[in-house]
Amino acid sequence: MILSVFVLGTTAMFGQGIFDKSKVSGSFQVDGNYYWEDEGIGITQEDINGNKFGGYGFGKVQYQLGNFTAGIRFESYQIFKMTGLPTELNGMGLANYFATYDNGTIGVTVGDIYDQFGNGLIFRTYEEWTLGFDNALRGIRAVFRPTEGVTIKGLYGKQRLYWESYDDHGLVRGIDGEWDLNQSIKAWNNAKLHATLGASFVSKHEDESTHEEGGISYNMPKNVGAYAGRMNLGYGRFGFSAEYARKINDPSAFNNWIYRDGQELLASLSYSQKGLGIVLQAKRVDNMSFKSKRTETENKLDIGFIPPLNYTHTHSLPSMFSYATQPMGEMGIQLQVNYTIPKKTALGGKYGTKLAFNYSQVNDIKRDSILVNGVNTLNMMGTKGYDSPFFAIGDKMFYRDFNFEIDKKISKDWHLTLMYINLYYDMETIEGHPNAEPVKAHFAFGEVIYKVNKKHSVRLELQHMWDNVSQNQEIDPTYEENYIKRGNWFAFLLEYTIAPKWFISVADKYNYGNPIADNRDHYITGSFGYIKDQTRIAISGGRQSQGLVCVGGVCREVPASSGVQLTVTTSF
């Protein structure tokens, strides 16, 4: 139906001879996997279960004519556990479609909407295909910009979860306003102080007014409201931003059906000048899981987004221990300093030296029990759950990261990067493995790039991880899961590239210090790729270790696998 309208519309325009004013664009991505059994890392014929081939693909087409834009996205998945994406995605169809008219003053979108209010604390819809995550809002959105510097948005709809029927999901309604004082007040146009204020309100509606749990029926709020206010100040080299959000009681499977209000604060202070940037951030999250279906327990149907405040590690060893935000409660701080030692100084050398320092720490919040008729109701279903003083930090540390990086171009042909990382990672909380020993580890990373000539380069990456996990202990077979990636690791990567088109690499990760002898495995992989303009074709093969894939603090467990993968992306 929609397609036919689309085609009809396009044909009509051919008739009018204005085809040259319109524009069609799009992109494709195809991933194909072939798996084999690998006794070494415990993958048997049974795990593969006849599913040797898996794959998925997306195709997107967009049409633009002046102020009008429309698009569709087709998705197809034939995946199983080893692919690492949620198998509920299996199937195919038109997953996303939208049409937008926006003339600068008024904008209307119908269909699937991606948007964010402020930092997204109470509303953010986005897609992240590497996680198989898409919570697009199917509905309608209106944007109104009455005067320069003022934006008002309203939206209404239901969120996507895989291929599930939208009827089962709660209704989400939201309004957001943002006011840029400098842009809207003429006298302040060139003021040194730059100020932006914003506020939003989001409400979700679910039809059921009761929930049965353990033989007791609890009354549920049909409508749950959340509101947030934010400001952004800039004064010369200084910047300050803060957002505070609050949500009324929203008992859910995620918070064990407690009736406590939720709240969240995110604040940043920064200083920067050419060559030096410093930012200090702090946040507090208390009972802020906000989903459009109260029975969901995983990263599904989230309405709000809790930004993690920690460094995103990209090197293969530290990234196995990525932090996942804890919506039930966390307090975190982060300090990041970037400094470039200028060129032509003693320490800077001919090309300058780039330094980066990062410290982040996340703790639990403090929870005090509430006594009801002399009964301790801490986290008890159907109660307020707990009291929590706003500025009190909980004793339990979830994550701490301290790292330092030196990035130096030594000569025309040589480039060196060194990094040290000190990590504390509470595996029990972050991965949900009961009784897991926290990871207290050091990492060293070194990378050397040698330019053979203008376009040919060799890159060698070496990493080591020292994990303090107890060795020589009797390991209870029930908790073997907790030791899968523990102990010391060594990793290397060797890559040869011919810019801008070719790359080939071989890499190994070796868990030589695992407390369980059977786990001391090599994970050897090779990849080869070709890039031509906007088309990229890559083949990689080998062993994939079990671990978490995390993007933006949202993580997904990926099982170990052995096989080859072909990825093709292109756009037009």
Place this chain on the structure above:
Amino acid sequence: MKKLFAFLLFGFLFFGLNAQNKSDLPNITLKNLDGESINVAEINNDGKPFVMTFWATWCGPCVKEHNALTEVYDDWVEETGIKIFSVSIDDARSTAKIKPFVDGKGWPFEILLDVNSELKRAMNVSNPPHTFLFDGDGKIVWQHTGYLDGGEEDLYEEILKISK
């Protein structure tokens, strides 16, 4: 829902006919590092070619590409008058960090914050880094995904082709 959608689609198509976009850049408003709103469709370089590149703080090759472009930027500007617009697709976790990050690294580009990947989707970018070269009228003349050491040379060859 579907009927409403189809109906509005017709309506929009009709309205859409009245306007036209000269450039290949979509009508999307993003913020710059000073918190000012910038309409992407109005981006230009006074009739000269310009580059738009998508990156993220967590993307290693992107940071390498930006460092490499920083080194050659002054020469390129002098020789061709090119301008580089650099679009960060970092989400809210890093919004406040971009300015200190960029300043600390000494990058001289015009930075835009695409916090919810709106422009990234509209420009059909799958993975960063992704670099576009626009001619003086804002038409895409070349694009490239990924960055390999020395890749900036290739971009410069393309810039030279259209700079007179």
